[in-house]
Amino acid sequence: MIAPEYLAVLDPFSDEAKKIVEASPQLEAMPSDVIEMAVKRVRWTAREMLVEPNVESIRAEVLSFYLMCQAVAAVSFPGSQEVRLIGSATRDTLRYRMYDLFKRGQEELCMRAVKRSINLVNLEVEEGVRVGRSVIPREDFYKLRDLKLAEDGLETVDDRILPQYLPKYAVRWTDLAPLLRHRRKELTKLYLVGGWAVITPRDLWDLYADFVSVRMEEYVQSVYERMLELGAQPSGVLARVGERISSLVPKEAVIREGFTRGPAGRLRPEFFPPCIKLALNGVGAGLRNYAVMMMLTPFLSYARVAPSGKVATRMADFINDISIVRDEIAPFLFEAAERCNPPLFKDQPQEKAGIFYHMGFGMTTEPTLADSGRSKWYRTPNCSKIQMSAPSLCKPDEFCRKIKNPLTYYFRKRYEGTRAG
Amino acid sequence: MMMREATLEERKRFYLEEWNQHDIPDFILHTLSLREFGFDLDGSGPSNRYNQFLTVEQLGDFLRSRAPYSVYASVALYERPSAREGWLKSELALDIDAKDLPIKSCGCPPGSVCERCIEEARTVAQQFAEVLAGDLGLRNISFVYSGRGFHVRVNDESVMTLEGNERAQIVDYVTGNVIPSDFTMALGYSKVFRDRVARTFSSLGEEKLLEVKGMRRSLARKLMQEKARAIEMIRKGRLDELSSFESLGPKTLRNLLEFLTRMNSEFTDGKVTIDTKRILRLPSSLHSGVSMKCMVVRDLDRFRLEEAVPKFLREGVR
Numbered sequence: 022m023i024a025p026e027y028l029a030v031l032d033p034f035s036d037e038a039k040k041i042v043e044a045s046p047q048l049e050a051m052p053s054d055v056i057e058m059a060v061k062r063v064r065w066t067a068r069e070m071l072v073e074p075n076v077e078s079i080r081a082e083v084l085s086f087y088l089m090c091q092a093v094a095a096v097s098f099p100g101s102q103e104v105r106l107i108g109s110a111t112r113d114t115l116r117y118r119m120y121d122l123f124k125r126g127q128e129e130l131c132m133r134a135v136k137r138s139i140n141l142v143n144l145e146v147e148e149g150v151r152v153g154r155s156v157i158p159r160e161d162f163y164k165l166r167d168l169k170l171a172e173d174g175l176e177t178v179d180d181r182i183l184p185q186y187l188p189k190y191a192v193r194w195t196d197l198a199p200l201l202r203h204r205r206k207e208l209t210k211l212y213l214v215g216g217w218a219v220i221t222p223r224d225l226w227d228l229y230a231d232f233v234s235v236r237m238e239e240y241v242q243s244v245y246e247r248m249l250e251l252g253a254q255p256s257g258v259l260a261r262v263g264e265r266i267s268s269l270v271p272k273e274a275v276i277r278e279g280f281t282r283g284p285a286g287r288l289r290p291e292f293f294p295p296c297i298k299l300a301l302n303g304v305g306a307g308l309r310n311y312a313v314m315m316m317l318t319p320f321l322s323y324a325r326v327a328p329s330g331k332v333a334t335r336m337a338d339f340i341n342d343i344s345i346v347r348d349e350i351a352p353f354l355f356e357a358a359e360r361c362n363p364p365l366f367k368d369q370p371q372e373k374a375g376i377f378y379h380m381g382f383g384m385t386t387e388p389t390l391a392d393s394g395r396s397k398w399y400r401t402p403n404c405s406k407i408q409m410s411a412p413s414l415c416k417p418d419e420f421c422r423k424i425k426n427p428l429t430y431y432f433r434k435r436y437e438g439t440r441a442g
Numbered sequence: 443m444m445m446r447e448a449t450l451e452e453r454k455r456f457y458l459e460e461w462n463q464h465d466i467p468d469f470i471l472h473t474l475s476l477r478e479f480g481f482d483l484d485g486s487g488p489s490n491r492y493n494q495f496l497t498v499e500q501l502g503d504f505l506r507s508r509a510p511y512s513v514y515a516s517v518a519l520y521e522r523p524s525a526r527e528g529w530l531k532s533e534l535a536l537d538i539d540a541k542d543l544p545i546k547s548c549g550c551p552p553g554s555v556c557e558r559c560i561e562e563a564r565t566v567a568q569q570f571a572e573v574l575a576g577d578l579g580l581r582n583i584s585f586v587y588s589g590r591g592f593h594v595r596v597n598d599e600s601v602m603t604l605e606g607n608e609r610a611q612i613v614d615y616v617t618g619n620v621i622p623s624d625f626t627m628a629l630g631y632s633k634v635f636r637d638r639v640a641r642t643f644s645s646l647g648e649e650k651l652l653e654v655k656g657m658r659r660s661l662a663r664k665l666m667q668e669k670a671r672a673i674e675m676i677r678k679g680r681l682d683e684l685s686s687f688e689s690l691g692p693k694t695l696r697n698l699l700e701f702l703t704r705m706n707s708e709f710t711d712g713k714v715t716i717d718t719k720r721i722l723r724l725p726s727s728l729h730s731g732v733s734m735k736c737m738v739v740r741d742l743d744r745f746r747l748e749e750a751v752p753k754f755l756r757e758g759v760r
Contacts, residue, residue, distance in 0.1 A: 158628040168624055194578065195600040201608040208611040209620040212630040216579015216600075419606055419718055422529060 023074045023130055030072045030079055031118060031134035033086045034236055041083040048258045051088065056258065058085035059092060060265045063110045070114040071121055086111075088262060090237060094244035095255035096263030097329040099429050100436030102270045103263070104241050108234045115230035123185075123222060135229050140193040144219065152191040155215040162188055165212055169221055190225055191217035197228065203238075204437075205231045242433075246425040250403045260332045267330035287349065288325050292434035294427045296407055296414045301353070303360025308411055313358050313365055314372070316411070316427070318379040319401040321350050324431050336381055337393035346380065346388055401428045444755065445555065445732040447485075452754045453509040456728045460753050461505060463498045465726035467584060467738045469533070469597045474498055476519040478526055480721040482512035485730065488721065494524040511730045514721035517595070526719065531602035534580075534609060535722060536570050536616070537714040538563045539591040544708035545645040555590050555732070557747060566709050567592035568742055569641070573616050573634055585739040586722075587750050589729025592739070593722055606716045613715050619707040621699055626679035638706045639699070640676045644669065654701045656694040664688060728752060 029038035046052075058081055061069075072082045089107055097103040122131050135141050144150055150157040169186045170178065178186065194213055200206040206228070211218040220228065248255065255263070293301070297320055300312040326339045333339070336346065354376050358365035366373055374384045382388035383395030403426045408415045424430045448456070463471075470477065479493040479501070490510075495501040505513065517535050521528025540559035541552070543566070548558035567585060571594050574580045580601060586593040601612075614620050615631060618638025622631055651662040664687055665672055675683045681699070684690055690698075714720055723729065723736045735750045 161627045161629055164624065164627055193600070195604075198604055198608050201611050202605055204607065207620070208615045209622060209631045209635075212627070213577040213579075213615075214629055215576070423605075 023127060026076065026079055027072075027074050027130065028134050028137075029083050031115070031122075031131065032137060032233065033083060034233075034240070035134075035137065038083045038086075041080050042087055045084050045087075048088075048256050051084065051258060052081075055081050055084045055088060056262060058082075059088035059262050060269075062086070062089060062114070063107055063266055063269050065110065065114060067117065070117045072118075088258075089266065090241050091244050092255075092259045092262035093266055094241045094248060094263075095259040096267055096331055096333075097245075098323075098327065098432045099238070099242040099245060100432045101327070101329045103267050103329060104238055106270055107241075107266065108238050111237050112230045112234040115233050116226045119226040119229060123226075131225075131229075135225065138232060139196040139229070141225075142191050142217075144189055144191055150188070152217045152219060153215050155217070157188075157214060157219060161212070165219065166221070169223065173223075185223045186221050188212075188219045188221050190222075191219050192225075192228065194218045197232075199235045199239075200228065200231050203235050205235060242424070242429060246403065246429055249400050249426050249428070250405075252400060254334065255332050264331055270330075288321065288353070289431075289435055289438070292431050292438055293324075294421060294424075294430035294434075295416045295418050296404075296411075297427055297431075299414045299416065300411075301357045301360075303357060303362060304411075304414070305362050308413070309358070309361040309365045310372070311411055312414065313354060313361070314375055314379050315399070315402060316407065316414070317354055317357055318376050319399045320427055320431075321353050322346070322380045322398070323401055323428050325350050327432070334381075334398060335394040336398055337390045341390070343388060343390050346377075346382075350380070351376065401426055445734065448728060448730040448733040448752075448754070450509065452733070452752075453511065453728060453730055455754050456752050457505045457509050461502070461726060461728075463502055463726070465735075465737060466498065467586075467725055469582070469584065469595070470515055470725065471498060473519050474501065474515075476521075476523060476530065478516040478518070478520065478523040478719075478721065479724075480514040480516075481508070481510040482514075483508060483510050485511040488512060488514055491721070492524050492526060494522075505727070510727075513724040513727035515724045516719060516721050518719050529718070531599075532718040532720075534574075534596040534598070534601045534604070534612065535714055535720065536567075536594040536613075537588075537591065537711045537722070538566045538570070538594070538709065539588070539711065541590050542708070542711065544705045545642065545650070547645055560591065560747060563591045564742060564745070567594050569637070570594050570616050570710070571742075574612075577615070577630065577634065578612070585742050585745075586725045587734075587737050587739050587745065588723050589732050589734040589736050589750070592742075595722075606718065609716050609718070610712065613707075613710065613712040617706045617709055617712075619703060621703055625681050632679065636677055636679055639702045640673050642702045642705045643676060644673055651698075654694070655697040657698070658689060661687060661689050661694070665690075 026037050028035050029041060032038065062085055072078050093103045093107055119131050122128070132141065142152065144152055144157070150159065150162050165188050166186045193216060194208065194211060195216070197206055197218065201208060290298070297317065300316050304312045322336065323333070325345065326336055328339045331338050340346070374386050377386065377388045378384050378396045379399045381394055381396050381398035382392040385392060402410070404415065404421070405425070407427070420430060420434065424433065475494065475496045478491065479495060480488040481490040481493065482488040483490055495504070516523065518532040519530040520526060521530065540563040541555045543559060543562055546559055547562065548556050550556050550559050571583050571585070574583055574594070574596060580596050580598040582597040584595045584597070586595060615634065618635045622635050624632050625636060626632065648662045648666045651657055651665060652659065668687070672684060672687070675681065681695070684695055685692070725736050725738045727736050729736050733752060733755050735752055737750055739745045
């Protein structure tokens with residue numbers, strides 16, 4: 022019999038898991054085995070993903086999960102390669118754990134974990150197959166099985182595997198909204214009857230694993246935004262773990278990312294949030310400095326450079342060509358400044374140097390890579406600060422509800438835009 | 443049925459004599475103060491936005507004193523509707539505009555409407571609602587005659603907090619906008635897709651079919667001549683049997699399916715459904731462009747257009 026605390030292993034966002042996190046040591050005092058686990062879990066295979074049902078193992082599992090998430094938030098951004106890497110690892114881990122528990126006759130425990138987030142029922146399979154008041158035709162029942170087998174490229178399976186492919190449960194499709202939102206599932210690919218999606222055990226493992234993975238990505242986003250808000254540099258442990266995880270991003274993925282982003286990740290204004298678009302159009306006298314220096318300069322520099330893999334203190338850690346700053350980022354800023362009324366640099370020419378100062382190059386109008394780090398590379402203010410300092414620029418659209426920082430908006434939109442093709 | 447623009451005098455008469463707050467459906471009445479109201483005061487477009495009314499009496503006073511050209515209310519509920527801030531939730535809405543139907547059996551040019559177009563829009567609205575209730579299990583579905591088509595409005599709590607991406611997937615499902623991996627299942631999306639494709643195909647003429655890539659005239663003619671047989675095959679999910687039509691190879695069949703799927707998506711304006719801050723014409727108000735009342739339709743099957751004719755038009759005709 023597995024203890025109820027084991028639910029934390031299946032649901033890292035459960036109350037059981039939260040209790041463990043609340044009682045965790047400070048980051049710098051984190052046990053070395055937890056630190057190692059936070060990195061290694063990204064590469065776990067099969068049995069490494071399983072957790073012994075004892076208090077110590079469960080505790081290490083939960084703490085290493087949170088350390089992994091926070092470390093990645095410290096060195097990258099929502100939608101980054103690192104986030105996708107740990108998202109995929111989390112999904113694989115959860116799926117394998119569910120499979121393993123089913124295999125060992127612990128289906129009930131899995132169901133308990135799933136039912137906390139998703140409305141789940143067993144199909145009634147007696148004279149006919151029913152869910153709620155709806156009857157599912159027998160032919161459809163077996164066609165669903167065969168479709169799943171075909172999807173997995175299987176022609177024949179033995180009796181041990183076959184039950185995994187037989188429809189057994191139904192979930193309320195509306196509970197799958199987070200998966201639909203992130204396009205992890207498509208409504209037209211579900212078999213829907215009376216509001217229920219009919220699924221097999223394998224579907225259940227997949228759905229639940231995706232569900233936790235999406236929640237994990239949202240958690241990383243919230244940590245990332247909190248770090249931006251505080252403006253503090255991540256602690257040594259977070260930075261070190263984050264950089265180690267970043268080094269595990271497959272090289273081919275980096276190449277692909279470089280390719281899809283175009284030459285060195287050119288800025289994609291179509292994904293800018295409304296406040297940045299407004300600021301780029303130019304603002305009036307009282308807002309010019311704030312809009313150009315405090316909002317646009319950090320936003321465009323972080324968006325263009327997309328610092329990932331290291332704690333971002335110097336731009337030179339992420340670029341090896343100053344033309345990115347001079348020829349790509351700066352022109353956007355100078356044009357926005359020119360559009361202000363009156364134009365920003367007309368009566369404040371010294372502010373041209375201020376732009377490079379806010380990107381960390383010190384007070385200069387001719388920045389070089391060697392200057393990087395002479396001043397602080399300012400971070401993009403959070404939405405709440407923009408609302409207070411420049412309320413006229415805050416005209417939120419629907420997507421703004423999901424984020425707390427304009428940069429998150431951009432990274433998420435760009436990521437979703439790339440996924441959508 | 444006469445459809446013409448209402449004059450300012452007629453608008454005034456409508457709001458003074460005929461408009462009745464009891465014609466506002468409960469799902470709006472009970473959340474009136476949480477909705478944003480928009481007005482087109484003179485026929486130039488709904489530029490008067492960010493309005494909030496705390497009571498229906500206030501709204502009535504406004505309508506009687508301004509006699510607006512058009513009146514809209516948001517599908518969204520807000521904490522502060524007058525600032526469009528503090529979004530709480532939104533109805534799920536589908537807009538079937540008779541003037542924009544992709545195929546019109548009446549031959550009306552795009553942008554025009556006749557009774558037959560509206561009849562076709564009614565059928566589409568009914569089909570959408572059946573899937574929303576049957577497959578998606580949604581409740582509290584209402585129909586609104588908008589003046590030139592129908593709105594299907596869903597006030598089911600389980601979908602009201604969904605965002606744009608999820609709503610876009612609902613549009614895909616309901617309209618049959620994605621080719622499924624299986625055409626033969628008795629229920630689920632497979633059936634929805636077959637029904638939609640069969641309906642769209644049945645409305646096509648030979649000339650329209652020629653827009654399908656690789657479609658030869660002789661094949662288009664044959665498909666039209668034996669339309670009933672083709673539709674039967676589609677309905678039964680035996681799409682492979684369509685290849686029994688001379689020269690309908692797998693590539694052209696695929697092109698045909700893609701063409702029909704694309705047309706399926708045009709039976710509703712997906713942007714309306716996806717937009718959680720959309721404003722829709724207020725049931726009980728006057729559609730001044732066509733002089734028809736926008737009204738809730740309790741029984742879609744029995745709805746007659748005459749019910750939506752305002753008094754000033756009826757009396758004018760006499």
